[in-house]
Amino acid sequence: MRRPWPLYVYAVLLYGFIFAPILFLIVNSVNADRYGETWKGFTTQWYVEAWSSPGVIEATRNSLLVAAASTAASLLLGTLAVLGRRLRPVALVIDGSTLARILIPEVVLALSVLVFLTSIGFARGFTTIVIGHTLFSTAYVSIIVAARMARMTPATWEAARDLGATAWRAFWRVRLWEIMPAIVASGLLVFIFSLDNVVTSYFLSGSTVTLPLYMYGLIRFEISPMVNALGTSIMLVTSVLMALAALANWRWAVGRQTVRQLRTA
Amino acid sequence: MNILGWRWRDDWLDQLPSFLTLAWLSPFFLAPLAYLGVYAFATQNYLTGVISFGWTLSAWQRIANSIVVEAFWRSVLAAGITTLVTALIGYPIAYFVARHAGRFQGLALVLVILPFWVSFIVRAYAWVDLLAEHGLVNRLLLGAGLISAPIALVHNMTGVAIGLVYGYLPLMVFPLYASLRAIDPRLLEAARDLGASWWTAFWRVTFPQASPGLVAGATIVFIPALGEFVIPSILGGGKIFLFGNLIAIKLSRFTWPEGAALALAILVLALVAIGLATGILGRKRFGEAVVR
Amino acid sequence: MSRRQVANESSSPPVVALRHISRIFGGSAAVSDLSLELRRGEFFSLLGPSGCGKTTTLRMIAGFERPDAGEIMIMGRDVKMAPPNRRPVNTVFQNYALFSHLNVGENVEFGLREKGVARAERATAVREALALVRLAGHEARRIQGLSGGEQQRVALARAIVNQPNVLLLDEPLGALDLKLRRAMQEELKMLQRRLGITFLYVTHDQEEALLMSDRVGVMSKGRLEQVGSPEELYARPASAFVADFVGEANILAAQVEEGPRSGRVTLRLANGQTVTAATSGETGASAGALVLRPEKIELERGPIAVGGCRLSGIVENAFFIGAFRRFVVHLGQDVRITALTTDASSPIAPGAAVSLVFDPDQAWFLPGEIPPKSAEGRASPNTAQPQTTTGHNHENPRPDALARQL
Numbered sequence: 022m023r024r025p026w027p028l029y030v031y032a033v034l035l036y037g038f039i040f041a042p043i044l045f046l047i048v049n050s051v052n053a054d055r056y057g058e059t060w061k062g063f064t065t066q067w068y069v070e071a072w073s074s075p076g077v078i079e080a081t082r083n084s085l086l087v088a089a090a091s092t093a094a095s096l097l098l099g100t101l102a103v104l105g106r107r108l109r110p111v112a113l114v115i116d117g118s119t120l121a122r123i124l125i126p127e128v129v130l131a132l133s134v135l136v137f138l139t140s141i142g143f144a145r146g147f148t149t150i151v152i153g154h155t156l157f158s159t160a161y162v163s164i165i166v167a168a169r170m171a172r173m174t175p176a177t178w179e180a181a182r183d184l185g186a187t188a189w190r191a192f193w194r195v196r197l198w199e200i201m202p203a204i205v206a207s208g209l210l211v212f213i214f215s216l217d218n219v220v221t222s223y224f225l226s227g228s229t230v231t232l233p234l235y236m237y238g239l240i241r242f243e244i245s246p247m248v249n250a251l252g253t254s255i256m257l258v259t260s261v262l263m264a265l266a267a268l269a270n271w272r273w274a275v276g277r278q279t280v281r282q283l284r285t286a
Numbered sequence: 287m288n289i290l291g292w293r294w295r296d297d298w299l300d301q302l303p304s305f306l307t308l309a310w311l312s313p314f315f316l317a318p319l320a321y322l323g324v325y326a327f328a329t330q331n332y333l334t335g336v337i338s339f340g341w342t343l344s345a346w347q348r349i350a351n352s353i354v355v356e357a358f359w360r361s362v363l364a365a366g367i368t369t370l371v372t373a374l375i376g377y378p379i380a381y382f383v384a385r386h387a388g389r390f391q392g393l394a395l396v397l398v399i400l401p402f403w404v405s406f407i408v409r410a411y412a413w414v415d416l417l418a419e420h421g422l423v424n425r426l427l428l429g430a431g432l433i434s435a436p437i438a439l440v441h442n443m444t445g446v447a448i449g450l451v452y453g454y455l456p457l458m459v460f461p462l463y464a465s466l467r468a469i470d471p472r473l474l475e476a477a478r479d480l481g482a483s484w485w486t487a488f489w490r491v492t493f494p495q496a497s498p499g500l501v502a503g504a505t506i507v508f509i510p511a512l513g514e515f516v517i518p519s520i521l522g523g524g525k526i527f528l529f530g531n532l533i534a535i536k537l538s539r540f541t542w543p544e545g546a547a548l549a550l551a552i553l554v555l556a557l558v559a560i561g562l563a564t565g566i567l568g569r570k571r572f573g574e575a576v577v578r
Numbered sequence: 579m580s581r582r583q584v585a586n587e588s589s590s591p592p593v594v595a596l597r598h599i600s601r602i603f604g605g606s607a608a609v610s611d612l613s614l615e616l617r618r619g620e621f622f623s624l625l626g627p628s629g630c631g632k633t634t635t636l637r638m639i640a641g642f643e644r645p646d647a648g649e650i651m652i653m654g655r656d657v658k659m660a661p662p663n664r665r666p667v668n669t670v671f672q673n674y675a676l677f678s679h680l681n682v683g684e685n686v687e688f689g690l691r692e693k694g695v696a697r698a699e700r701a702t703a704v705r706e707a708l709a710l711v712r713l714a715g716h717e718a719r720r721i722q723g724l725s726g727g728e729q730q731r732v733a734l735a736r737a738i739v740n741q742p743n744v745l746l747l748d749e750p751l752g753a754l755d756l757k758l759r760r761a762m763q764e765e766l767k768m769l770q771r772r773l774g775i776t777f778l779y780v781t782h783d784q785e786e787a788l789l790m791s792d793r794v795g796v797m798s799k800g801r802l803e804q805v806g807s808p809e810e811l812y813a814r815p816a817s818a819f820v821a822d823f824v825g826e827a828n829i830l831a832a833q834v835e836e837g838p839r840s841g842r843v844t845l846r847l848a849n850g851q852t853v854t855a856a857t858s859g860e861t862g863a864s865a866g867a868l869v870l871r872p873e874k875i876e877l878e879r880g881p882i883a884v885g886g887c888r889l890s891g892i893v894e895n896a897f898f899i900g901a902f903r904r905f906v907v908h909l910g911q912d913v914r915i916t917a918l919t920t921d922a923s924s925p926i927a928p929g930a931a932v933s934l935v936f937d938p939d940q941a942w943f944l945p946g947e948i949p950p951k952s953a954e955g956r957a958s959p960n961t962a963q964p965q966t967t968t969g970h971n972h973e974n975p976r977p978d979a980l981a982r983q984l
Contacts, residue, residue, distance in 0.1 A: 176671055179671070194688075236407045237516075
């Protein structure tokens with residue numbers, strides 16, 4: 022099989038399929054035609070309209086806050102869950118619930134939380150969305166961190182303890198840094214998931230509107246080119262974040278030294 | 287206290303994470319699921335809306351009507367088709383990236399997943415536009431002479447299917463890619479050496495070796511697709527009801543026993559599917575390790 | 579069957595005392611009924627093949643394994659329930675276990691920071707420790723850029739900077755190449771003398787153990803077979819296992835004909851020939867194993883009347899190995915002896931009849947012991963050196979050992 026041309030052609034076609042809506046999106050975000058059917062000239066009016074809308078601003082702010090809160094919480098709880106696997110019987114429960122949270126349709130998860138929280142009198146609002154997001158985010162954090170931990174030997178942890186560190190200190194000074202790449206990677210992943218989340222947010226938000234919800238509302242009832250502009254903006258931001266993550270990952274070992282030098286300066 | 291296998295005095299710190307994790311899992315995951323279970327077997331007075339707890343099947347009887355059953359089978363069908371189609375069109379691309387992308391493997395993979403990072407809603411919306419009567423797809427097809435009149439591609443099952451396939455494609459490609467990449471190329475060489483044609487080598491060597499990836503991919507596509515909510519909502523134009531939508535309606539209108547029963551039904555289905563997949567694969571670490 | 583344990587002759591109390599330690603893993607005993615005392619300032623090696631329990635013993639002292647029975651006392655204190663960070667011992671791990679996110683200096687000062695030592699004092703201590711291991715000035719280097727030998731020395735510095743009562747070394751030289759290993763062995767020995775810290779060194783390389791140690795403890799299958807100075811172990815092994823493991827040896831099955839009387843015994847070998855040998859004087863056994871070191875045997879041409887300390891046979895094989903000649907002599911009835919001579923004058927060819935002459939004090943009889951299968955009168959020809967590990971595969975520990983979940 023030297024050069025499988027049919028496969029190459031197929032790949033091109035498939036990538037085309039994958040990117041068609043994206044390209045469509047980007048093009049139409051600057052298309053003066055409201056309905057995006059023909060090209061009517063370059064314009065930035067949709068961006069202006071989108072980003073000057075108070076609804077958009079507030080929704081963006083909410084999304085960022087929710088994402089930040091749920092990411093922080095899920096990094097903490099997700100890592101905790103991975104550490105908690107050490108106890109054999111608990112490990113089963115943890116693994117099972119991690120798998121469940123990924124595979125069970127989000128609808129079921131979100132609604133079960135809703136039912137539960139409502140039953141105990143907890144009102145919907147900012148907190149409930151964060152809880153909902155954290156719930157499925159921790160599953161992803163757990164998986165990524167667990168995968169990283171599985172590749173580590175107990176030797177460095179033992180060395181830390183041998184040198185006088187308590188269990189907590191050994192974790193804090195050694196283990197944590199070893200799994201840091203996994204934490205950063207999963208943190209980014211989860212942040213983006215949260216920003217983009219629709220289902221959980223839909224059911225667990227009270228009056229708090231996140232950006233996806235806002236857009237959902239827009240397109241439900243009308244054609245809105247603002248959505249294209251918003252979508253493209255989000256994509257840009259997300260891509261930048263991903264690029265930063267890749268860069269950070271690569272620079273990790275080198276960067277740490279400079280950071281520490283800066284600290285002691 | 288050596289029940290927990292403590293070695294030293296401060297081992298309790300070692301085991302603290304386990305208890306803390308149980309502490310947060312219980313209210314936020316285990317309890318809600320338990321509640322679902324309880325509600326599914328409760329009764330609700332439909333005049334007053336009051337729910338009384340017992341162990342009855344009244345909720346289940348109420349949902350065993352034609353609408354629900356129809357939606358159920360439609361969902362199963364949709365999820366099944368999605369799984370099948372994503373497998374069919376995803377396999378070649380996974381194969382391409384795993385075997386023929388060489389240095390660009392990372393890039394090729396990222397390109398498959400990049401659309402994931404664009405807001406879900408927006409992508410669905412873009413498809414609505416593309417698939418509309420005056421949309422690009424129709425115009426292309428018309429222009430190429432493949433059809434004579436615009437076909438309804440959106441606000442119907444077809445649109446939903448396309449949306450589902452589009453959305454779940456990366457989830458299928460990833461595990462496939464992972465397991466394809468893990469195949470030792472020398473196995474294929476050996477097969478070719480023994481005189482097998484490319485096709486035979488593929489079917490009898492590559493495919494079986496990559497089957498864990500296929501099963502993993504099928505699982506992580508089928509099960510979530512069963513409960514898919516957003517895509518039918520946007521691309522179905524409010525006319526298509528899949529299981530997810532149904533659950534949403536039931537639960538948001540406080541007809542909780544019925545909603546819970548539906549949710550439980552999907553849960554059982556999901557567990558069955560997971561059990562099947564685990565049985566076939568052994569340890570399902572595969573699909574997980576793939577989530578990068 | 580006697581297990582010799584050299585009595586504690588030192589006047590100061592033992593630094594480490596293990597009393598009847600056992601550790602059982604899933605049904606089989608990794609360590610069983612082990613008792614040992616380490617004296618202050620000595621270099622002690624635990625020697626044995628892989629799986630004999632030496633590493634487990636070390637880990638129990640360090641605190642990473644808990645004995646199922648017995649007591650562990652360090653500096654007179656019972657440390658059984660104390661976690662590793664509370665024991666006055668430090669460990670040099672097999673694969674160094676350096677913290678890759680810290681540089682050399684930060685690695686070395688790790689223990690000091692945990693103790694709360696002030697920054698200035700830490701810096702001084704680190705400088706001194708690094709100087710001791712000949713890495714002065716390398717504080718700012720990254721772990722990734724270090725060679726194997728350098729990593730090893732950083733691990734060493736990191737441990738000794740805390741001035742532990744005992745330094746535990748778990749096969750630290752296993753990952754190094756031969757030349758580097760030799761150099762490090764000497765360095766370690768000198769370092770130990772200089773510091774005066776008690777070293778507990780675990781290894782499967784008997785040459786290494788003999789070279790560096792004040793005392794050696796040989797372990798097999800979880801039990802301590804013998805503890806003594808290298809000379810004692812070599813000249814007066816307590817069991818066939820020790821004789822076989824330490825150095826090269828001819829171990830022959832023998833029946834007691836006369837004695838033992840005043841330390842001497844007359845034996846009959848499987849081929850009918852008799853010899854006189856030294857023994858430890860315990861009576862009662864009618865058979866046992868005779869240990870003859872190859873280099874203690876001289877060859878003379880011609881079969882002379884046997885008896886006393888002469889055996890006769892036919893040369894089966896002769897090897898020239900530079901400084902030595904190695905002969906495999908067949909004595910009849912499948913009894914073979916390997917002899918090593920420095921006589922390079924006129925070589926004795928295979929087929930010639932020879933006499934094997936040795937001093938009865940050099941022939942050591944072990945009552946009740948059975949020769950191990952691999953050393954039935956023949957030392958395994960692994961290398962050309964006279965003192966090699968016989969018949970045991972060198973385990974090369976892989977640096978990327980499979981992980982246990984933490």
